[in-house]
Amino acid sequence: MAPDSLTTAITLTIAAVLAAVLLSATWDRGAGPRHAALRAATAACCLTTALAATAIWINHQVDTYPSWSALTGQNTTTRTDPTPTTDQTGGQLVTLTVTGAASGLTLPVNAYLPAAYRQQPTTRFPVIEALHGFPGSPHAWLNRLAAAHHLDQEISSGRMAPTVVLFPPQTPNPLLDTECTDLVNGPRTETFLTIDVPTAAQTHLRVRTDRAGWGLIGYSAGGYCATNLALRHPDRYTAAASLSGYADPGITIGDGTEHTLNDDTWRLRHLPQPAVALYLSSGRADLKAHHDAETLAHLAHPPLTVTTSYIDGGGHSMAVWEAAEGPAFDWLSTWLGRPRH
Numbered sequence: 262m263a264p265d266s267l268t269t270a271i272t273l274t275i276a277a278v279l280a281a282v283l284l285s286a287t288w289d290r291g292a293g294p295r296h297a298a299l300r301a302a303t304a305a306c307c308l309t310t311a312l313a314a315t316a317i318w319i320n321h322q323v324d325t326y327p328s329w330s331a332l333t334g335q336n337t338t339t340r341t342d343p344t345p346t347t348d349q350t351g352g353q354l355v356t357l358t359v360t361g362a363a364s365g366l367t368l369p370v371n372a373y374l375p376a377a378y379r380q381q382p383t384t385r386f387p388v389i390e391a392l393h394g395f396p397g398s399p400h401a402w403l404n405r406l407a408a409a410h411h412l413d414q415e416i417s418s419g420r421m422a423p424t425v426v427l428f429p430p431q432t433p434n435p436l437l438d439t440e441c442t443d444l445v446n447g448p449r450t451e452t453f454l455t456i457d458v459p460t461a462a463q464t465h466l467r468v469r470t471d472r473a474g475w476g477l478i479g480y481s482a483g484g485y486c487a488t489n490l491a492l493r494h495p496d497r498y499t500a501a502a503s504l505s506g507y508a509d510p511g512i513t514i515g516d517g518t519e520h521t522l523n524d525d526t527w528r529l530r531h532l533p534q535p536a537v538a539l540y541l542s543s544g545r546a547d548l549k550a551h552h553d554a555e556t557l558a559h560l561a562h563p564p565l566t567v568t569t570s571y572i573d574g575g576g577h578s579m580a581v582w583e584a585a586e587g588p589a590f591d592w593l594s595t596w597l598g599r600p601r602h
Contacts, residue, residue, distance in 0.1 A: 355372050363456040364457050375424060375425070384467065386467065387468070387476070387599070389597070390454065391477075391483070392454070392484075392487055396436075408428070424594060425462070441485075455494050455497055476502070477501040485509070491539065492525060499596055502540035504543070506554075508525040509553075526553075526556055540567075541557060551571065
């Protein structure tokens with residue numbers, strides 16, 4: 262049972278309930294040091310199982326730790342060339358290890374290859390980097406958001422061109438929020454995502470190498486990542502879609518740029534606006550994300566293009582992001598260059 266599985270969550274919930282029943286049944290029985298020790302042990306068991314069940318349920322929602330090896334800080338992925346991890350009639354998931362010469366980070370990256378990738382062996386495909394939230398991991402895209410299933414649907418229906426989608430981690434340390442920036446005295450995640458990941462994809466996969474063939478998408482913190490990286494690197498990306506993202510990182514980067522160069526509203530107010538396209542989506546009840554999207558849309562002017570799409574109600578949740586991902590992928594596809602033969 263993996264730490265993000267429903268079976269693990271249910272098992273620990275049952276254990277927590279049984280521990281509570283045991284604590285209740287033994288609390289007033291007996292007296293003396295032995296009973297006091299039993300009471301302390303059952304209370305500790307009750308507290309431990311309750312905390313463990315809570316942590317596992319949270320992990321089930323956000324997929325921060327998809328395996329026990331990830332939970333213990335081990336990285337069991339050592340592939341360099343893309344290796345199939347699923348076998349389906351539609352798209353295929355592969356995994357490659359990106360050894361970042363620029364960032365110094367070496368991390369596994371999952372990639373979705375559309376069915377056309379196998380059927381058209383001389384074609385180079387557009388690429389979307391899909392960024393996760395915090396806490397979270399790329400597995401949230403693949404499991405909770407069922408990205409491969411949605412991509413198969415959008416591509417087979419013709420609403421989206423065949424596209425390679427990369428799912429890189431933006432938290433080398435699962436407990437350290439980077440917001441896809443280069444933290445001072447910390448991981449250089451921005452460099453990893455904008456230089457090392459594209460370099461590895463262009464080396465090992467048949468993808469387009471021009472900016473017209475590259476886009477970004479993200480949810481929550483990953484939504485901020487998508488818009489911020491597109492604004493900061495218009496020479497590398499042509500469009501970005503944010504699902505419930507914010508306009509600022511909300512963390513301390515270490516050089517003060519969380520208030521300037523890494524604050525999207527500051528950039529739009531003080532710097533020339535680049536020729537990129539942004540798609541900003543959120544639930545209307547997600548007040549911070551909705552407010553920031555409205556602010557960015559108000560500040561935008563050509564050559565920057567902003568499209569907004571809001572879901573009635575809806576908070577800051579996986580349900581909202583899954584409802585929004587299909588239209589967001591379709592929108593990105595209209596801005597990205599087509600597959601090249």
